[in-house]
Amino acid sequence: MDLVRSLFILGICFSGWTPVAASDKTDGSDLDNGTNNCRTESPCPDNTVCSSWQKDHYCTCKPGFKTRSGNITFTDIKESCDDINECIPPTLVDCGLNAECKNTIGSYHCICLQGYQTKSGEKEFKNKTETTCEARNKCTKINGTNFCACDKGYIYSEKVLQRSNEKPTCLRVRCHSSNHSQQETCNSTNDNFIFCLKKFINSSVPNCSSLGKQPKQGEKLLQDILNNVDKQFSQAKWNSNQLQKHQQASEFLQLMEETAKDFMWLLEDGTTDIKSVSRMSIWKGNNSLQSPINLNQNETRMDLDWETAAGPENSGVAVMGLLTLKDMKTVLSNASLKDWNGLADSREEAEMRVISNVVTAFVSSEDTKNLRSPVNFTFSHQDVEKKEIICAFWNYSENRWSQDGCCKLQRTATETMCTCSHLSSFAVLMAHYTIEDWRLTVITQVGLVISLLCLLFSIITFMFCRILQGTRNTIHLHLCISLFLAYTIFLTGISRTNNQTACSVVAGFLHFFFLASFCWMCLEGVELYRMVVQVFKTHTLKKRYMFLAGYGIPALIVTISAAVNSKGYGTNNYCWLSLEGGFNWSFLAPVCLIVLINAAIFVITVWKLAQKFSTINPDIEKLKKIRTFTITAIAQLCILGLTWIFGIFQFSRHTLVMSYIFTILNCFQGLFIFLLHCLLKKQVREQYHRWFCAVFRLKEPDKYSPFTSSAAPFSSASQSRGNQSSKESGL
Numbered sequence: 001m002d003l004v005r006s007l008f009i010l011g012i013c014f015s016g017w018t019p020v021a022a023s024d025k026t027d028g029s030d031l032d033n034g035t036n037n038c039r040t041e042s043p044c045p046d047n048t049v050c051s052s053w054q055k056d057h058y059c060t061c062k063p064g065f066k067t068r069s070g071n072i073t074f075t076d077i078k079e080s081c082d083d084i085n086e087c088i089p090p091t092l093v094d095c096g097l098n099a100e101c102k103n104t105i106g107s108y109h110c111i112c113l114q115g116y117q118t119k120s121g122e123k124e125f126k127n128k129t130e131t132t133c134e135a136r137n138k139c140t141k142i143n144g145t146n147f148c149a150c151d152k153g154y155i156y157s158e159k160v161l162q163r164s165n166e167k168p169t170c171l172r173v174r175c176h177s178s179n180h181s182q183q184e185t186c187n188s189t190n191d192n193f194i195f196c197l198k199k200f201i202n203s204s205v206p207n208c209s210s211l212g213k214q215p216k217q218g219e220k221l222l223q224d225i226l227n228n229v230d231k232q233f234s235q236a237k238w239n240s241n242q243l244q245k246h247q248q249a250s251e252f253l254q255l256m257e258e259t260a261k262d263f264m265w266l267l268e269d270g271t272t273d274i275k276s277v278s279r280m281s282i283w284k285g286n287n288s289l290q291s292p293i294n295l296n297q298n299e300t301r302m303d304l305d306w307e308t309a310a311g312p313e314n315s316g317v318a319v320m321g322l323l324t325l326k327d328m329k330t331v332l333s334n335a336s337l338k339d340w341n342g343l344a345d346s347r348e349e350a351e352m353r354v355i356s357n358v359v360t361a362f363v364s365s366e367d368t369k370n371l372r373s374p375v376n377f378t379f380s381h382q383d384v385e386k387k388e389i390i391c392a393f394w395n396y397s398e399n400r401w402s403q404d405g406c407c408k409l410q411r412t413a414t415e416t417m418c419t420c421s422h423l424s425s426f427a428v429l430m431a432h433y434t435i436e437d438w439r440l441t442v443i444t445q446v447g448l449v450i451s452l453l454c455l456l457f458s459i460i461t462f463m464f465c466r467i468l469q470g471t472r473n474t475i476h477l478h479l480c481i482s483l484f485l486a487y488t489i490f491l492t493g494i495s496r497t498n499n500q501t502a503c504s505v506v507a508g509f510l511h512f513f514f515l516a517s518f519c520w521m522c523l524e525g526v527e528l529y530r531m532v533v534q535v536f537k538t539h540t541l542k543k544r545y546m547f548l549a550g551y552g553i554p555a556l557i558v559t560i561s562a563a564v565n566s567k568g569y570g571t572n573n574y575c576w577l578s579l580e581g582g583f584n585w586s587f588l589a590p591v592c593l594i595v596l597i598n599a600a601i602f603v604i605t606v607w608k609l610a611q612k613f614s615t616i617n618p619d620i621e622k623l624k625k626i627r628t629f630t631i632t633a634i635a636q637l638c639i640l641g642l643t644w645i646f647g648i649f650q651f652s653r654h655t656l657v658m659s660y661i662f663t664i665l666n667c668f669q670g671l672f673i674f675l676l677h678c679l680l681k682k683q684v685r686e687q688y689h690r691w692f693c694a695v696f697r698l699k700e701p702d703k704y705s706p707f708t709s710s711a712a713p714f715s716s717a718s719q720s721r722g723n724q725s726s727k728e729s730g731l
Helices: 002-014 193-204 217-235 242-266 306-310 340-345 438-464 471-493 500-533 543-564 585-613 620-650 656-667 669-679 682-695 706-710 712-726
Strands: 018-021 048-053 056-061 065-067 081-083 099-104 107-112 116-118 133-135 139-142 145-148 154-156 170-172 270-275 279-286 293-297 300-304 317-324 352-354 359-363 375-380 387-395 400-402 406-411 415-420 425-434
Touching: 056 065, 107 116, 170 242, 193 217, 193 242, 217 242, 217 270, 217 279, 242 279, 242 317, 242 359, 242 387, 279 293, 293 317, 300 306, 300 317, 300 359, 306 317, 306 359, 359 375, 375 425, 387 406, 387 415, 415 425, 438 471, 438 656, 438 669, 471 500, 471 543, 471 669, 500 543, 500 585, 543 585, 656 669, 669 682
Parallel strands: none
Antiparallel strands: 018 048, 048 056, 065 081, 099 107, 116 133, 139 145, 154 170, 270 279, 279 317, 293 300, 300 375, 317 359, 352 425, 359 425, 375 415, 387 400, 387 425, 406 415
């Protein structure tokens, strides 16, 4: 852009224009037979170059400035030339490692970070190609005596470390050399809380001459600062704009990290816990143990080897610390995560939130961007079983969470271990979507398909098999129909949450048909009881009463539930009854009641059967059939009843074991019913054989010999009398 502007100005000059600085004054003489308008009073604003030709003029910005409108040249006196900040994008200057860019009016320069200096000795340079910044604060030994040249902000280690075996070096300690320090306070409501905090910290800086002379000097200093932090934080007015609020948070976290590093060397050896509403824990010690060191703070643990914490230029002593600031979790809870959009777009109802404390970690090593060995953090947090966990750090430059350089090592429901190759402020984030167990999904889909096929075969059997007639057959038929419809709706509609109305309808039908299946199971228990108690009397249940109980009671429960809480049908994750307010008990409570009633009926039934078997002349054949029916009914109760007993745990705070048990029992109910009521009966198997032969036109084997067939007329009358008495009951 500068080249184009120069060529443009050059072209103007060749055409008769004369560039003159805006601040230049003229004596009113003419140029090229015209008046030099650039020599009149203020034809162009500040930081410009004026070009004059005949009776006109043109303004251009000086190097390092640009117009607000973006134009290269202008004549409008309202236009202005503003400074170009070369230190920010898109014209970001690369100063290299251990250096930073400083913008000036019309220019810029690079300077080394504190503790570093250029190879050439120059304080300022333009970019990394000119020179690089290297560590200073060098100590040398001459004739057995140590000499250290420590930069501002660093002091000779001997002043704060009373050790005979220490390695002489310059340590980062903030102190002042003046004799008086007046504490500064913020009373103005317009003062930014971070600005007020900086003023307090500046006023708390100790005198350099007092270092190492006062006991617990560092601990008291950091305690006062932490107390003030909590006070300022409680009164802080965070910007309502999210971007600006997160910029404030970055500045605040960096300030506290730098403050902790400025005074950590003033602490005594061992672990120091500084407690307020916020908390700071710092460990200081040598490498005598030659083992990794760890630091615990409430719900966070940091593990790091000593050499990484100390750094290459160490004094034989290392420091590591953790800082947990009050309510920082809340401030950063809605901040964005780098690369989160790709994950969120691939998941329905995906969202992210912070579930652990936000902890700032720091060590005495100057280089924390690329650690010699990784640091491990163990975070305790709320129970988030079956939720995705993300290890993240707060990126100060981007003002958002990032996973770069951090990964998850292992986790439980309430603990997560993260490992990172750098230090910053860390936290555990939860991606709020359920991690589906693919094994459970496969079991559910395969099991339901098998159950549906078995229920379909059972329905056909109960409808067309002439051997199975009577009340029990009707009960079994409608039990299978209810389960068949419930499983079909479950398989096709349980996850249709995109349409809330349709989802509520699906949940309502599931509620109805699952309740209906239990009501028909209860009717079977009632029928068995009547068969045993009234074994020689008429004991059939009328169909209108059975249908009223089998379908009327579930319809009544669903109607009342929908009237009381219609929003309880369907959730954001599945089309079933909501857990909020205990609405799912509108299903579980009737199920538990039916299971208890059936269990009581079967206990009485077995007791009555035992009495009848002990009579003088029992009807053995009939009682054996009733006993068989009772055993199958009890088995059926166990299958249906136990399934939903586990279901109670499944729909609360369930474990993976409960999920597997519930899924297996629930998905294979159709198979169990088909085995109990169809395949285990000899007459039904024979009927299947006849159907098979009829379909494939196979010849059936002769069942009776000529001798037995001749006796059939004599026994047919007695058989018909016996069968007629039991036909209605299905015996």
